[in-house]
Amino acid sequence: MKILVTVKEVAEVDDEFGISGLDIDASDLEYNLNEWDDYAVEEAVQLSEERDGVEVVTVTIGPERSEETIRMALAKGADRALRVWDDTLEDAQYLDVSTKADIITTVAEAEEPDLVLTGVQAGDDSNGATGVAVAERLDYEWAAVVNALDLSDDVASVHRELEGGIEELTDVELPAVLTIQTGINEPRYASLRGIRQAQRKPLETSSLEEIGLDESVVETPVERTDMYEPESESDAVIWEGDAEETASELAQFLRDKGVVEG
Amino acid sequence: MTVLAVTEHRRGELRDVSFEIVTAGRELASELGTELELAVIGGDVDDFADRLNLDGVGTIYTVEEGEEFNHGVYTQAIEQLYAETEPTALLLPNTVNGLDYAPAVAGRLDLPLVTDVIGVEGEDPLEVTREQYGGKVETTYDIDADSYAITIRPAEWPAAEGAGEAAIEAFEADIDEDAIGATVTGFQEVSGGDVDISEADVLVSIGRGIEEEENIPLVEALADALGATLSSSRPIVDNGWLPKNRQVGQSGKVVTPDVYIAIGISGAVQHVAGMKGADTIVAINTDPNAPIYDIADYGIVDDLFDVVPELIEAFGGDVPDV
Numbered sequence: 001m002k003i004l005v006t007v008k009e010v011a012e013v014d015d016e017f018g019i020s021g022l023d024i025d026a027s028d029l030e031y032n033l034n035e036w037d038d039y040a041v042e043e044a045v046q047l048s049e050e051r052d053g054v055e056v057v058t059v060t061i062g063p064e065r066s067e068e069t070i071r072m073a074l075a076k077g078a079d080r081a082l083r084v085w086d087d088t089l090e091d092a093q094y095l096d097v098s099t100k101a102d103i104i105t106t107v108a109e110a111e112e113p114d115l116v117l118t119g120v121q122a123g124d125d126s127n128g129a130t131g132v133a134v135a136e137r138l139d140y141e142w143a144a145v146v147n148a149l150d151l152s153d154d155v156a157s158v159h160r161e162l163e164g165g166i167e168e169l170t171d172v173e174l175p176a177v178l179t180i181q182t183g184i185n186e187p188r189y190a191s192l193r194g195i196r197q198a199q200r201k202p203l204e205t206s207s208l209e210e211i212g213l214d215e216s217v218v219e220t221p222v223e224r225t226d227m228y229e230p231e232s233e234s235d236a237v238i239w240e241g242d243a244e245e246t247a248s249e250l251a252q253f254l255r256d257k258g259v260v261e262g
Numbered sequence: 263m264t265v266l267a268v269t270e271h272r273r274g275e276l277r278d279v280s281f282e283i284v285t286a287g288r289e290l291a292s293e294l295g296t297e298l299e300l301a302v303i304g305g306d307v308d309d310f311a312d313r314l315n316l317d318g319v320g321t322i323y324t325v326e327e328g329e330e331f332n333h334g335v336y337t338q339a340i341e342q343l344y345a346e347t348e349p350t351a352l353l354l355p356n357t358v359n360g361l362d363y364a365p366a367v368a369g370r371l372d373l374p375l376v377t378d379v380i381g382v383e384g385e386d387p388l389e390v391t392r393e394q395y396g397g398k399v400e401t402t403y404d405i406d407a408d409s410y411a412i413t414i415r416p417a418e419w420p421a422a423e424g425a426g427e428a429a430i431e432a433f434e435a436d437i438d439e440d441a442i443g444a445t446v447t448g449f450q451e452v453s454g455g456d457v458d459i460s461e462a463d464v465l466v467s468i469g470r471g472i473e474e475e476e477n478i479p480l481v482e483a484l485a486d487a488l489g490a491t492l493s494s495s496r497p498i499v500d501n502g503w504l505p506k507n508r509q510v511g512q513s514g515k516v517v518t519p520d521v522y523i524a525i526g527i528s529g530a531v532q533h534v535a536g537m538k539g540a541d542t543i544v545a546i547n548t549d550p551n552a553p554i555y556d557i558a559d560y561g562i563v564d565d566l567f568d569v570v571p572e573l574i575e576a577f578g579g580d581v582p583d584v
Contacts, residue, residue: 013395015549129365136369141443144362162358165452173443183500221407230400236558246562247572259464260488
């Protein structure tokens with residue numbers, strides 16, 4: 001059995017940041033493994049540990065910098081990694097759902113996995129759409145927002161986390177794409193041994209052309225036109241002073257409100 | 263040339279987003295100078311159509327197909343309805359179920375898809391607004407296409423009101439059951455456990471700012487000193503530091519206490535959905551730009567590890583060693 005896991009390096013923004021043109025200043029960004037993908041990697045690695053003959057392959061669309069993130073997924077137990085990047089992708093204004101789905105689909109068609117695990121969304125773009133878009137292109141079944149997974153030979157029995165504390169129980173025929181929600185497992189920390197081993201695991205980098213796509217894949221009718229900090233709607237009363245003073249203000253407020261004793 | 267909005271229901275009830283999407287759809291239809299049409303797929307479609315017969319709705323298409331949501335049925339039905347009605351804009355809810363079919367529908371119809379939209383403006387091209395980087399920035403996008411699909415964020419538009427005069431039409435979708443390989447077998451509610459946070463008058467609620475599981479006793483001591491109940495945002499439950507029944511937010515509980523003290527919570531939209539109904543909201547967070555301050559009534563912009571011990575002492579509690 002082969003499991004393909006999408007691994008994205010996401011940008012996290014410092015508390016104080018600037019915007020240049022249509023994106024946040026690079027110096028105000030820190031890059032990490034996407035939180036949702038961390039759970040997807042863990043789920044795949046656990047499946048590979050529970051049964052024989054499971055290969056876990058990661059796929060990333062990202063620049064050379066993202067290899068640090070990819071090595072982290074390898075250190076946690078993925079077997080090998082694929083990375084797609086070139087100047088066309090580098091020069092694109094941004095990559096929309098359709099572009100990312102086309103690239104991942106093309107990689108998946110070559111790999112022919114039984115199961116594709118993606119995060120529910122990426123922490124930076126928050127599209128929440130790539131996994132299901134890939135399923136449709138591959139003609140695989142799918143389930144979005146999965147927070148429990150029980151895998152048999154040809155069916156994935158999943159819980160989908162709906163709103164309001166309700167879970168939907170669904171049987172999904174394989175091959176399938178599942179988008180993985182945080183909390184489904186406890187992602188491990190990479191061990192020192194894992195980190196050492198990750199350095200020797202295969203990480204293959206390809207251009208669009210090398211996977212069989214041309215630069216038209218980045219074309220999109222959706223153009224980013226502006227990025228700005230939303231105006232604060234805050235009309236909160238901010239208590240000023242040191243911790244003792246502010247805590248005393250809050251204590252007084254709670255007493256006046258009559259909601260606490262003492 | 264229309265706006266076609268798809269509504270949502272679960273276990274016999276229309277969800278709030280179904281009424282919000284009517285408001286968003288009316289706004290978009292007015293920008294485009296066209297008519298709003300609705301689709302109701304599955305469940306008691308006649309009853310749902312009656313309830314959604316609201317001011318500004320032109321036609322409501324009912325697709326009588328199954329009791330509950332199934333993404334295969336939705337994908338096929340919307341694809342066929344789209345072919346029949348040829349809308350400019352396909353408007354879908356950015357919900358857990360919406361995200362289970364919207365990307366598939368957009369893929370099959372070869373439509374550009376923009377998700378989690380919070381604003382629509384203009385005609386040609388349409389400009390949509392969404393948030394990125396966890397709500398720290400907003401971005402606008404021009405959609406330069408003859409037709410497109412958009413998912414709208416729940417609770418961003420108010421629920422539509424006012425009786426309408428919509429034509430209600432049954433639409434016969436030709437569903438290929440063999441093409442559907444996902445079967446819903448049931449539902450399960452997250453167990454209530456020992457505490458019902460939705461009953462509490464005062465909630466001390468913690469988020470990522472608490473940093474380590476070892477620091478939980480600090481806020482437990484605060485809750486004890488105040489006679490309050492401890493709740494949390496999602497990451498605390500994901501980490502297994504508190505049980506699921508303590509989670510406030512879209513996928514957890516909706517709470518309406520007299521006082522909600524948000525400690526180290528940034529105020530992501532999914533969290534706010536669960537606590538905005540609190541009578542008074544107090545935020546303790548080091549980041550003055552955190553979205554929690556948009557909704558808070560009172561705030562302390564300081565380190566929780568400095569403020570919380572002072573607060574415990576103010577109520578005569580013992581500050582644990584963390």
